Amino acid sequence: MSLPIKVALIGLGRMGQVAARSLLKEPSMKLVLVASRSGGQKVGQDIGDILELPAKGLIVRGCDELPQLLSVKRPEIVIDFTTPEASLVNLKLAAKSGSHLIVGTTGYTRFQTEALLSIARMYNVSLAMAPNLSIGINMLINSAKKLAGLLSGFDVEVIEEHHRHKKDAPSGTAIRIAKSVAEEIGVNPDRELIFGRHGHKTNKGKEIAIHAIRGGGTIGMHKIVFISENERLEIKHESLNRNAFTDCLKKVIEYLHTHKPGNYTVEEILGLAQPVRTYIVAEDVS
Numbered sequence: 001m002s003l004p005i006k007v008a009l010i011g012l013g014r015m016g017q018v019a020a021r022s023l024l025k026e027p028s029m030k031l032v033l034v035a036s037r038s039g040g041q042k043v044g045q046d047i048g049d050i051l052e053l054p055a056k057g058l059i060v061r062g063c064d065e066l067p068q069l070l071s072v073k074r075p076e077i078v079i080d081f082t083t084p085e086a087s088l089v090n091l092k093l094a095a096k097s098g099s100h101l102i103v104g105t106t107g108y109t110r111f112q113t114e115a116l117l118s119i120a121r122m123y124n125v126s127l128a129m130a131p132n133l134s135i136g137i138n139m140l141i142n143s144a145k146k147l148a149g150l151l152s153g154f155d156v157e158v159i160e161e162h163h164r165h166k167k168d169a170p171s172g173t174a175i176r177i178a179k180s181v182a183e184e185i186g187v188n189p190d191r192e193l194i195f196g197r198h199g200h201k202t203n204k205g206k207e208i209a210i211h212a213i214r215g216g217g218t219i220g221m222h223k224i225v226f227i228s229e230n231e232r233l234e235i236k237h238e239s240l241n242r243n244a245f246t247d248c249l250k251k252v253i254e255y256l257h258t259h260k261p262g263n264y265t266v267e268e269i270l271g272l273a274q275p276v277r278t279y280i281v282a283e284d285v286s
């Protein structure tokens with residue numbers, strides 16, 4: 001039997017805790033390092049105590065200790081669920097130590113995404129930007145692209161709803177849905193994606209607006225609507241609990257572990273999109 005994949009997890013908020021609980025139960029993976037905000041209350045506690053489980057002998061460390069810890073624990077995969085600013089710093093350290101990167105954190109700007117991609121390429125480690133760690137959401141994206149190609153003349157709008165604490169709006173997933181459809185129907189996502197309809201009262205056809213709702217404890221809802229003069233079609237996805245994300249996360253971990261370094265999307269990893277891109281490194285060039 002092969003050895004468990006060594007995984008590090010950074011960020012132990014709502015999402016990080018669900019991921020930790022799931023990884024601790026997975027025999028094919030071993031959580032070798034958990035880290036959270038330096039100086040935060042979780043640092044120094046056993047992960048079991050945080051999750052209300054029996055002690056696991058794995059103590060939460062501060063992110064300021066990452067350079068030393070990464071070189072000792074040598075995780076094969078590092079997953080981040082923090083903030084874009086923190087994750088850029090954390091994942092640069094992880095790439096430098098040779099770990100493949102999974103970015104669960106959302107709200108990255110294009111500049112931050114490009115910076116992380118160059119870092120991953122420079123150290124020849126895999127990067128999975130994963131703002132949508134859910135099998136259902138990826139199915140929604142896939143179906144929405146197909147429908148968009150068929151429903152010519154329909155207006156398209158994306159609506160999302162999340163809990164009141166979510167820091168970014170609109171969600172990374174809503175942007176991903178809109179961009180995927182935009183590419184399909186020849187809309188320029190840089191010019192024709194609209195965030196809310198303030199100042200854009202009418203739908204001129206060649207534009208996609210994204211609307212965000214924030215409130216209460218909604219885990220995550222995404223809806224894409226296609227509307228003509230005569231009919232309306234919508235596809236809706238709702239996460240019923242955060243475990244929706246962990247099955248997908250484990251698939252991403254396994255994939256990065258078994259594939260050549262590259263820049264992968266969750267859609268590609270789930271087999272819903274082609275092609276899979278690997279970096280061209282010197283030894284690959286014949």
Ligand SMILES: NC(=O)c1ccc[n+]([C@@H]2O[C@H](COP(=O)([O-])OP(=O)(O)OC[C@H]3O[C@@H](n4cnc5c(N)ncnc54)[C@H](OP(=O)(O)O)[C@@H]3O)[C@@H](O)[C@H]2O)c1
Binds near residue numbers: 011035036037132
């Ligand atoms: N990819 C997906 O499918 C998916 C699904 C859900 C959520 N998310 C995203 O995942 C991210 C986290 O979400 P969440 O709901 O878990 O948020 P959260 O509950 O606010 O947790 C954020 C975590 O990051 C830690 N943190 C903050 N600043 C840090 C820093 N400078 N260095 C290290 N750790 C730091 C926090 O530490 P303290 O606890 O000490 O404050 C906390 O543990 C968000 O971007 C969210 O949108 C993604």
